Amino acid sequence: MLDDRATTDTTGDTPxxxxxxxxxxxxxxxxxxxxxxxxxxxxxEIAIVICNVTGAPGIEAARKFGMPVVTLEGRGREQRxxxxxxxxxxxxxxxxxxxxxxxRRVLSARFVRNWxxxxxxxxxxxxxxxxxxxxxxxxxxxxxxxxxxxxxFVEEWxxxxxxxxxxxxxxxxxxxxxxxxxxxLAEQHRAYPEAIARVLSGEYEAVGRRYLRLGKxxxxxxxxxxxxxxxxxxxxxxx
Amino acid sequence: MLDDRATTDTTGDTPxxxxxxxxxxxxxxxxxxxxxxxxxxxxxEIAIVICNVTGAPGIEAARKFGMPVVTLEGRGREQRxxxxxxxxxxxxxxxxxxxxxxxRRVLSARFVRNWxxxxxxxxxxxxxxxxxxxxxxxxxxxxxxxxxxxxxFVEEWxxxxxxxxxxxxxxxxxxxxxxxxxxxLAEQHRAYPEAIARVLSGEYEAVGRRYLRLGKxxxxxxxxxxxxxxxxxxxxxxx
Numbered sequence: 510m511l512d513d514r515a516t517t518d519t520t521g522d523t524p525x526x527x528x529x530x531x532x533x534x535x536x537x538x539x540x541x542x543x544x545x546x547x548x549x550x551x552x553x554e555i556a557i558v559i560c561n562v563t564g565a566p567g568i569e570a571a572r573k574f575g576m577p578v579v580t581l582e583g584r585g586r587e588q589r590x591x592x593x594x595x596x597x598x599x600x601x602x603x604x605x606x607x608x609x610x611x612x613r614r615v616l617s618a619r620f621v622r623n624w625x626x627x628x629x630x631x632x633x634x635x636x637x638x639x640x641x642x643x644x645x646x647x648x649x650x651x652x653x654x655x656x657x658x659x660x661x662f663v664e665e666w667x668x669x670x671x672x673x674x675x676x677x678x679x680x681x682x683x684x685x686x687x688x689x690x691x692x693x694l695a696e697q698h699r700a701y702p703e704a705i706a707r708v709l710s711g712e713y714e715a716v717g718r719r720y721l722r723l724g725k726x727x728x729x730x731x732x733x734x735x736x737x738x739x740x741x742x743x744x745x746x747x748x
Numbered sequence: 749m750l751d752d753r754a755t756t757d758t759t760g761d762t763p764x765x766x767x768x769x770x771x772x773x774x775x776x777x778x779x780x781x782x783x784x785x786x787x788x789x790x791x792x793e794i795a796i797v798i799c800n801v802t803g804a805p806g807i808e809a810a811r812k813f814g815m816p817v818v819t820l821e822g823r824g825r826e827q828r829x830x831x832x833x834x835x836x837x838x839x840x841x842x843x844x845x846x847x848x849x850x851x852r853r854v855l856s857a858r859f860v861r862n863w864x865x866x867x868x869x870x871x872x873x874x875x876x877x878x879x880x881x882x883x884x885x886x887x888x889x890x891x892x893x894x895x896x897x898x899x900x901f902v903e904e905w906x907x908x909x910x911x912x913x914x915x916x917x918x919x920x921x922x923x924x925x926x927x928x929x930x931x932x933l934a935e936q937h938r939a940y941p942e943a944i945a946r947v948l949s950g951e952y953e954a955v956g957r958r959y960l961r962l963g964k965x966x967x968x969x970x971x972x973x974x975x976x977x978x979x980x981x982x983x984x985x986x987x
Binding site for chain 1: 874875876877878888889890891892893894896910911913914915916921956957958959960961962
């Protein structure tokens with residue numbers, strides 16, 4: 510069901526409602542929560558954490574933070590059914606911006622399109638280098654000396670949306686996959702809240718694929734009610 | 749003709765003889781020369797600068813530095829003939845390590861194989877992102893926030909050899925292709941002498957595609973006389 514409250518209000522004082530999708534440790538989710546708790550990331554709150562893996566350690570971690578958590582087991586479920594349930598949950602919790610945080614399931618183009626400019630992901634490489642899985646292993650095998658992480662908008666292609674920010678991490682001669690992955694992850698924990706702040710600031714704008722600070726522009730694009738209604742209707746009609 | 753003196757001596761005090769190949773401004777060539785003049789890059793000297801474009805500004809720049817320069821016009825010449833002339837020049841000047849510095853002609857696999865571990869290139873991106881031409885334009889169009897440069901060994905595939913080092917350059921919101929390219933170039937000027945120093949230090953070793961400082965190992969691999977003789981012979985035989 511479409512809820513009128515799902516329309517984003519970024520002009521008032523109402524915090525923007527984040528929905529965080531996790532599959533594992535949820536350490537990026539915890540980093541976002543910590544940044545909010547510390548007052549470093551303002552103007553938003555975590556409305557819901559959704560985990561698609563039963564018993565994932567991130568569930569307990571989110572609970573300890575006092576965040577509402579829902580497990581929506583993805584295994585053995587058709588993508589369409591899973592995404593329909595996911596969409597219903599996001600609407601129920603009036604989520605305005607979705608943050609993928611180690612979410613290990615590719616979302617359909619259809620689902621992603623509906624969240625254009627409102628869905629973020631963090632990837633452990635300097636994209637476009639090393640997209641997909643095992644980014645750190647790929648980077649070490651390639652022999653790069655500068656690794657890093659990317660926070661980007663999610664588009665229909667994996668790891669292909671416009672880049673919000675990137676942080677570089679130097680590769681050391683002594684690095685193993687474990688030590689490099691650990692430093693990149695620490696950098697992701699700094700980068701993700703900073704990227705969310707950029708998106709919510711209303712000062713950045715996409716110019717082609719570049720995401721630039723140009724001054725006061727519209728922040729998170731308001732969810733277009735007609736489109737959302739049409740989408741809900743089509744899901745209903747198809748089932 | 750193979751000259752016995754072409755065998756690299758990195759254990760003694762004889763400076764390693766560099767051959768620098770340019771096509772344009774030769775600013776990386778000048779940066780290497782400056783680093784040698786300043787005593788920042790030790791144990792080597794520029795034996796010859798070879799330019800494949802008649803009248804390129806880098807020729808005059810190299811002359812001002814007092815470096816021997818030869819123009820070996822590449823236009824309208826078969827690759828094999830051009831490379832044979834190039835090889836003859838490198839041998840005449842007893843070049844031990846070749847540095848491509850904005851050299852805009854792809855060398856054949858046959859030529860490159862003979863210089864394995866002894867031919868370097870500088871590329872204005874953080875490889876494997878944005879190989880080939882117009883790296884800065886590619887980077888800006890992709891919207892990366894971290895750009896940079898790479899010095900790597902040259903292998904048979906363009907921009908694909910093991911990485912010696914990389915330096916990161918932050919992309920600014922205000923960057924145009926010109927301003928970003930200029931900062932990346934400045935970083936290349938720092939990186940190239942540093943990379944040459946690593947190769948000559950005899951402390952780095954290729955482990956897979958990683959180039960690691962592991963302590964004292966053999967520096968520039970000595971040119972294998974048999975292989976070189978065979979190569980020269982085959983060129984002669986084929987013509």
